[in-house]
Amino acid sequence: MDDNYKWIALSNTTLGILMATVNSSILLIALPDIFRGIHIDPLAPGNTNYLLWMILSFLVVTAVLVVSLGRLGDMYGRVRMYNLGFAIFTLGSILLSVTWMSGSSAALWLIGMRVVQGIGGAMLFANSSAILTDAFPPHQRGLALGINGVAAIAGSFIGLVLGGVLAPIAWRLVFLVSVPIGVFGTVWAYMKLRDVGVRRPAHIDWWGNLTFAVGLIAVMVGITYGIQPYGGHTMGWTAPGVLAALIGGTAILAVFCVIETRVAQPMFNLSLFRIRAFTAGNVATLLAAIGRGGLQFILIIWLQGIWLPRHGYDFAETPLWAGIYMLPMIAGFLLAGPASGWLSDRYGARPFATGGMLLAALTFGLLEVLPVNFPYGLFALLLLFNGIGMGLFSSPNRAGIMNSLPPDQRGAGAGMSATFQNSAMVLSIGIFFSLMIVGLAAHLPSALHDGLVAHGVPDADATRVSHLPPVATLFASFLGYNPIQTLLGPGVLHHVSAAQAHQLTGRAFFPELISGPFASALHVAFTFALVACLVAAVASALRGGLYHHDDETGAEAAVEGEAIEPFPSGIAPALMPQEPNR
Numbered sequence: 001m002d003d004n005y006k007w008i009a010l011s012n013t014t015l016g017i018l019m020a021t022v023n024s025s026i027l028l029i030a031l032p033d034i035f036r037g038i039h040i041d042p043l044a045p046g047n048t049n050y051l052l053w054m055i056l057s058f059l060v061v062t063a064v065l066v067v068s069l070g071r072l073g074d075m076y077g078r079v080r081m082y083n084l085g086f087a088i089f090t091l092g093s094i095l096l097s098v099t100w101m102s103g104s105s106a107a108l109w110l111i112g113m114r115v116v117q118g119i120g121g122a123m124l125f126a127n128s129s130a131i132l133t134d135a136f137p138p139h140q141r142g143l144a145l146g147i148n149g150v151a152a153i154a155g156s157f158i159g160l161v162l163g164g165v166l167a168p169i170a171w172r173l174v175f176l177v178s179v180p181i182g183v184f185g186t187v188w189a190y191m192k193l194r195d196v197g198v199r200r201p202a203h204i205d206w207w208g209n210l211t212f213a214v215g216l217i218a219v220m221v222g223i224t225y226g227i228q229p230y231g232g233h234t235m236g237w238t239a240p241g242v243l244a245a246l247i248g249g250t251a252i253l254a255v256f257c258v259i260e261t262r263v264a265q266p267m268f269n270l271s272l273f274r275i276r277a278f279t280a281g282n283v284a285t286l287l288a289a290i291g292r293g294g295l296q297f298i299l300i301i302w303l304q305g306i307w308l309p310r311h312g313y314d315f316a317e318t319p320l321w322a323g324i325y326m327l328p329m330i331a332g333f334l335l336a337g338p339a340s341g342w343l344s345d346r347y348g349a350r351p352f353a354t355g356g357m358l359l360a361a362l363t364f365g366l367l368e369v370l371p372v373n374f375p376y377g378l379f380a381l382l383l384l385f386n387g388i389g390m391g392l393f394s395s396p397n398r399a400g401i402m403n404s405l406p407p408d409q410r411g412a413g414a415g416m417s418a419t420f421q422n423s424a425m426v427l428s429i430g431i432f433f434s435l436m437i438v439g440l441a442a443h444l445p446s447a448l449h450d451g452l453v454a455h456g457v458p459d460a461d462a463t464r465v466s467h468l469p470p471v472a473t474l475f476a477s478f479l480g481y482n483p484i485q486t487l488l489g490p491g492v493l494h495h496v497s498a499a500q501a502h503q504l505t506g507r508a509f510f511p512e513l514i515s516g517p518f519a520s521a522l523h524v525a526f527t528f529a530l531v532a533c534l535v536a537a538v539a540s541a542l543r544g545g546l547y548h549h550d551d552e553t554g555a556e557a558a559v560e561g562e563a564i565e566p567f568p569s570g571i572a573p574a575l576m577p578q579e580p581n582r
Helices: 004-036 048-076 078-097 103-135 137-168 178-192 205-228 240-262 270-274 275-294 295-310 315-327 327-347 348-367 376-405 408-456 459-466 470-478 483-493 498-504 511-542
Strands: 546-549 556-562
Touching: 004 078, 004 103, 004 137, 004 178, 004 295, 004 498, 048 078, 048 103, 048 205, 048 408, 048 470, 078 103, 078 178, 078 408, 078 511, 103 137, 103 376, 103 408, 103 483, 137 295, 137 315, 137 327, 205 240, 205 408, 205 498, 240 270, 270 275, 270 408, 275 295, 275 376, 275 408, 275 511, 295 315, 295 408, 295 511, 315 327, 315 376, 315 459, 327 348, 327 376, 348 376, 348 511, 376 408, 376 511, 408 459, 408 470, 408 511, 459 483, 470 483, 483 498, 483 511
Parallel strands: none
Antiparallel strands: 546 556
């Protein structure tokens, strides 16, 4: 293997991961234009499902498939699976951009093609880290995985801005923009990448794959419908269908764990959790993703629903500008990610991953005390340091996980890690939306009723609107619609004077009305994120010293510090390695 090959592998896998993660978030800002383009009102009764599944279908599919596809990469070749993923993702992008239907048929088609994209994305996510770990020597993996990881996280924020720029021009460009990149990347990967890792011929664990897919899909579906209203409740967590999905899915996942301890060649190799760096790194990954995942949605709603209108932006303009005003966070990732990955090659993942989580927790605490109508300079500074903290954590943590894996388990191990991260993103959205809705439900109805009545809205209409689930208000703000105009409708606005209607639907009324209730909801959400980051910091601190798996001897070889250190007394004894040197 010539020395240039590792840089080819890094360039191609970074391009693939960047394309996939940009597409995971590009819809968030572009959704209003997409729904207008297919002639459907996402806030109309019965259409909320289209809105949620348009966002979550990609994440759910990647979370479910990434372990199985990483395992297949170990068996049949990681480059082969990666190349196929590039091609499938590109095909999904083409089919999304040529949507010819309208209404609910178009929405279902888009959701289905997002599933196709998700299958391709899972192949890319599952095998890119393993390809890089195979291509780079241990002392350079932190830098390589750091650059690749920064592309993964930065892509989710770049997608926000890109969607806001392209969608107003033509909504199909949101999907079409990936096509030339995908075609180029597919051809380039086919011509230049080659399998240099260890293959492990094995039988497919059919029962493990089936139970894992069914259980995880059930849990993800339960979370998705749990944040929607049910009957007279503001959320659906008590709905029989949601409870059945969550409890049944959890039970099936428990059966999956039992199966994986009984089969000879399991899909989800639970014995890898005896490796301390792998276990601690994945626990930290899960908690960091939970803390970070819902942050995008909270900041977008904060900017679009309150801050931007109060500073002169029309509601229709807020999606694009929300992405632009979040750019300092991307800058933080870009600054810290590669540097921390390079430094972790020498000093280990522990100081950077732990310090990054502590810095992220500090920024969440400072965001919590920030006024709702904040000075942007201070807000941008906190976003910058939050990005730096996440960048400090992400690259070394990912390198530490991959360095700890045996060569023939890198695809499966990377898939397991990606499953934790992608599942946590869906879980985080459910948690953050639930916390926001609980916070708003306590104060918003009375504030909304009194504000509407004070501006001439009949008491009956004000009462009806104030009793609508807070999720309707959140979705309206998230989509860049005028919330009061959407909630009241033209019929009610015709019953008030022109001056009152102008004031009700202006830039000041709704942001001022919701600021108080929203502040209490923010307090709960940011407190949760802060605690998640602190626990992730503890997990990172317990990962052990700098070490990597020796590719030649098959032993866990120390570079600095212990190869596998025992957990402190009382901490995760079931996950301790059975042998001092694996």
